[in-house]
Amino acid sequence: MARILVTGGLGYIGSHTVVELIQSGYEVVIVDNLSNSEVNVLDGIESITGVRPAFEKIDICDKSAFQACFSKHGSIDAVIHFAAYKAVGESIEKSLDYYYNNVYGLLQLLSSMRANGVKHLIFSSSCTVYGQPDKLPIDETAPRKPATSPYGNTKQMCEDIIRDAIVSYHDFTAILLRYFNPIGAHPSAKIGELPKGVPNNLVPFVTQTAAGIRKELSVFGDDYNTPDGSAIRDYIYVVDLAKAHVKAMQRLLAGSNKSELEIFNLGTGKGVSVLELVHSFMAATGVKVPYKIVGRRAGDTEEVWADSSLAEKELGWTARTPLNEVLLSAWNWEKKVRGIKE
Numbered sequence: 523m524a525r526i527l528v529t530g531g532l533g534y535i536g537s538h539t540v541v542e543l544i545q546s547g548y549e550v551v552i553v554d555n556l557s558n559s560e561v562n563v564l565d566g567i568e569s570i571t572g573v574r575p576a577f578e579k580i581d582i583c584d585k586s587a588f589q590a591c592f593s594k595h596g597s598i599d600a601v602i603h604f605a606a607y608k609a610v611g612e613s614i615e616k617s618l619d620y621y622y623n624n625v626y627g628l629l630q631l632l633s634s635m636r637a638n639g640v641k642h643l644i645f646s647s648s649c650t651v652y653g654q655p656d657k658l659p660i661d662e663t664a665p666r667k668p669a670t671s672p673y674g675n676t677k678q679m680c681e682d683i684i685r686d687a688i689v690s691y692h693d694f695t696a697i698l699l700r701y702f703n704p705i706g707a708h709p710s711a712k713i714g715e716l717p718k719g720v721p722n723n724l725v726p727f728v729t730q731t732a733a734g735i736r737k738e739l740s741v742f743g744d745d746y747n748t749p750d751g752s753a754i755r756d757y758i759y760v761v762d763l764a765k766a767h768v769k770a771m772q773r774l775l776a777g778s779n780k781s782e783l784e785i786f787n788l789g790t791g792k793g794v795s796v797l798e799l800v801h802s803f804m805a806a807t808g809v810k811v812p813y814k815i816v817g818r819r820a821g822d823t824e825e826v827w828a829d830s831s832l833a834e835k836e837l838g839w840t841a842r843t844p845l846n847e848v849l850l851s852a853w854n855w856e857k858k859v860r861g862i863k864e
């Protein structure tokens with residue numbers, strides 16, 4: 523049984539990936555500093571899988587604690603690195619925190635991996651590296667555009683650092699997974715997204731509005747050059763996304779990767795507008811979401827969706843879950859968190 527260290531394994535995408543890894547027969551060691559997650563996510567993981575994975579409350583920037591973790595858990599076969607800050611707006615206000623946590627954290631991780639002979643890495647990247655692309659859908663050959671936020675910049679820098687590390691230390695392989703917009707929650711409603719404070723992202727704002735926590739949703743812009751005027755994204759179900767990590771892990775551990783560094787886009791290949799998403803949510807759940815149109819949000823791109831055919835061909839992976847099911851899972855999770863009965 524391969525042993526996988528998952529940084530940020532109690533976070534949103536991390537926890538769903540831990541579930542899929544365990545259900546695929548991997549042993550998981552979670553490292554998480556709980557800066558944007560709760561320790562009781564472990565209960566959710568255990569309740570779904572019947573396994574309580576090892577957990578270390580460690581900040582990956584803390585070199586000695588992280589080193590001790592490697593020594594304690596013996597041989598680690600591979601790492602999946604989720605632990606990072608991810609809020610675009612916050613990154614503009616606290617840029618140094620973002621560079622420290624995301625970039626120094628990765629450097630720390632890579633040197634610990636080297637010191638402990640761990641040779642395989644899966645890295646959580648983002649479609650944000652493409653900016654507003656010149657053509658749609660976006661495939662992996664699309665050029666990266668200058669980042670519009672420190673957050674986006676950290677993703678580009680981390681990709682570059684991994685690429686350089688592979689050149690320097692030949693026995694090291696990595697897969698960069700560029701996520702489009704992850705949404706939804708586990709069908710069991712035992713784990714899901716737990717945004718702190720007012721959500722920045724669309725779906726948590728929609729579910730909180732449906733739950734009556736927010737008065738109304740602001741739709742940021744209806745004057746984009748899109749069919750209904752609102753911005754278009756590629757919303758991918760977090761469980762489908764988690765399954766892609768298992769496929770990528772199997773590929774790295776089997777040595778069936780075609781080069782030391784591979785990059786895969788993970789999306790559905792389908793663009794959905796903000797207004798379409800809101801109306802799909804109402805249709806799927808039967809719950810009204812009051813909304814108003816406001817001005818565009820600074821830094822937003824007009825339309826983005828993925829060409830994920832490389833992931834389909836090489837990983838044998840596609841995002842299959844229909845949007846209404848995904849939105850229902852997000853609503854079921856919100857109801858569970860808020861204690862809302864039917």
Ligand code: UD1
Binds near residue numbers: 610671702742
């Ligand atoms: C952003 C980041 C992405 C990151 C993701 C998850 C960029 C350009 N995008 O995606 O890299 O992975 O967050 O953290 O860096 N919207 C509203 N009202 C709201 C909230 C959102 O209309 O209250 C709209 C937005 O304007 C956008 C769409 O919904 O058009 C999706 O927004 P959001 O969920 O915040 O994701 P992105 O900005 O696409």
